Amino acid sequence: MATKNIWAIGGGKGGVGKSFVAGNLGILLAQSGYKVILADLDLGGANLHTWLGVNSPPKSLSDFIGREILNISKLLIPTEIPGLSLISGAKDGVEIANLKYTQKRRFLSALRNLDADYIVIDLGAGTSYNTVDFFLLADSQLMVVIPEPTSIENAYRFIKNSFFRQIFHNSKNFRLKSVVTPILRKDNPYKVNTPKELIDYLNKLGGKSTIFVEEQLQIFRPKIILNQVRTERDKKVGRAMKTACSKYFNLDMTFLGYISEDESVWKSVLDRKPIAVSHPDCVPMQQLKTICSDILQEETESAAKNNLLSQLTL
Amino acid sequence: MTTTLENASIPEEGNYYQILAIPSTASLVEIRKAYEEQLEAVHLEAISAYSLFPEEQTEQKLLQIGQAFVTLANPIARAKYDDEIRLTIDSEQQTDFQQESAPISETPLTEKPAQIKTETATPPHKDENKQPEEKLEIPKSVPTEVVGQTQEQRQDFYLNLAVKNEQTEESIEEYYSRLRAHGGNVSFNGAVLKQIRELKSITLDELAKITCIRSTYLEAIEEENFKKFTSEIYLKGYLICYIEAMKLPAEQIIEEYINLYKNQIEAEKG
Numbered sequence: 001m002a003t004k005n006i007w008a009i010g011g012g013k014g015g016v017g018k019s020f021v022a023g024n025l026g027i028l029l030a031q032s033g034y035k036v037i038l039a040d041l042d043l044g045g046a047n048l049h050t051w052l053g054v055n056s057p058p059k060s061l062s063d064f065i066g067r068e069i070l071n072i073s074k075l076l077i078p079t080e081i082p083g084l085s086l087i088s089g090a091k092d093g094v095e096i097a098n099l100k101y102t103q104k105r106r107f108l109s110a111l112r113n114l115d116a117d118y119i120v121i122d123l124g125a126g127t128s129y130n131t132v133d134f135f136l137l138a139d140s141q142l143m144v145v146i147p148e149p150t151s152i153e154n155a156y157r158f159i160k161n162s163f164f165r166q167i168f169h170n171s172k173n174f175r176l177k178s179v180v181t182p183i184l185r186k187d188n189p190y191k192v193n194t195p196k197e198l199i200d201y202l203n204k205l206g207g208k209s210t211i212f213v214e215e216q217l218q219i220f221r222p223k224i225i226l227n228q229v230r231t232e233r234d235k236k237v238g239r240a241m242k243t244a245c246s247k248y249f250n251l252d253m254t255f256l257g258y259i260s261e262d263e264s265v266w267k268s269v270l271d272r273k274p275i276a277v278s279h280p281d282c283v284p285m286q287q288l289k290t291i292c293s294d295i296l297q298e299e300t301e302s303a304a305k306n307n308l309l310s311q312l313t314l
Numbered sequence: 315m316t317t318t319l320e321n322a323s324i325p326e327e328g329n330y331y332q333i334l335a336i337p338s339t340a341s342l343v344e345i346r347k348a349y350e351e352q353l354e355a356v357h358l359e360a361i362s363a364y365s366l367f368p369e370e371q372t373e374q375k376l377l378q379i380g381q382a383f384v385t386l387a388n389p390i391a392r393a394k395y396d397d398e399i400r401l402t403i404d405s406e407q408q409t410d411f412q413q414e415s416a417p418i419s420e421t422p423l424t425e426k427p428a429q430i431k432t433e434t435a436t437p438p439h440k441d442e443n444k445q446p447e448e449k450l451e452i453p454k455s456v457p458t459e460v461v462g463q464t465q466e467q468r469q470d471f472y473l474n475l476a477v478k479n480e481q482t483e484e485s486i487e488e489y490y491s492r493l494r495a496h497g498g499n500v501s502f503n504g505a506v507l508k509q510i511r512e513l514k515s516i517t518l519d520e521l522a523k524i525t526c527i528r529s530t531y532l533e534a535i536e537e538e539n540f541k542k543f544t545s546e547i548y549l550k551g552y553l554i555c556y557i558e559a560m561k562l563p564a565e566q567i568i569e570e571y572i573n574l575y576k577n578q579i580e581a582e583k584g
Contacts, residue, residue, distance in 0.1 A: 240362030243362070
């Protein structure tokens, strides 16, 4: 079986269109002939099943986590779209929000073993460990942002927390972990807010950990999709965020493109029909198609190189 | 050594030509356009890098480009500024020549610029060797017409404005003390700005010609009609020009006025 690719869609703020992007990317991939599983991991707020017009799932993720179900394929819900099935966290209670890291890894490797070409994960809002960890375990890390200060602020917080969490997981250096852990908490005693500041701080401490952090920056490649773009000025925000990421984070972030605001989007939500089905040729869908093929192309390119992340995590 | 006006380094407030990214020969139209572009760039960074740097930094930047624009758009101030840069260049070159021998550091700092001024303030006209192309007069490249203004008219506008600002200093003070008598502190809003402008008997039209900002925007500032502005950055940018032209206390006004704007935005949201 060909290697599976996991795409995770996060981004921090709620209501920016993560489910819109995840759901329609899933459909686009399925329409291109791939076998796709859409995983709704917006734990506590999952509703992709409604959006796809399927009934809420009979079994939940907690059944799998609690080992009542050993075969994860029992959680798959077929959809009307050929090649696309859904795994939904909709039936889960609040306790699911506190997964252990090992549980998340077990869940993701079970997902990888399913019969599918692509797994598209819709993450919830916020920057809790749950969202961030699933994001980090994915092969393509996509973030949805809208050109508003609140969304942009959350996006940077998400990037920062994800990166520091990645260092925490990948580092075997106890001292480095002990520096990163408090940063991830609220108090932030070292006044470190960005990867750049972390490198500066570590440089002051001396030792080799800066090299490690720089390597980690190389493999951390979140990609940004700018959604709900209204004006010419909005369009420029994507590239400007890329510039800001390299200036303030030393991070080479990929800007995938923007999606225009269009009334067909909310109409499709009211109709409870995915826009990829109801308005396949509208402007936002065409933009998303380009974005989708760009991600695919970049994956083919980087498939040649080693995917360091998945080697480290699985 | 080919130090020119636009590449001379001015340590404290920075070189205005560099700040606006324009050549020292830039025309008023080009200066106006560069200012607009800088506002746009500040706006874009304020949005796209939101939360990554303190907001005061944006304000600092706005004040900086505002100061650069206001100075360079004013033919009198610009000629004076160009002159100052030349003095800096000259004094740098002099210190280069005298590296070892001259104990310049021993002369009191306050006296130094004055000394140099007397040495070099007169020559520039005849100073063929160092700055053959630059002249002390208002740069020729400034177009004779900007929205119907000739260079001479423009100078007159500024001279008139300076006179009005100067002559009304006392009555403005009186106005402030009357406001203080009513409510304790002077707080600046659109209506107060309008009253000050009227006390100075400066018309909106006049102000528009000076600032190169359309009078509808200036009027919108006075009427607190914030919908007219596409972003806070533009409102602030134009407000700075308004304040500078009328020689009003910038920091206090910006803070108080922008608070009005923020409150209105909040109120609309809630």
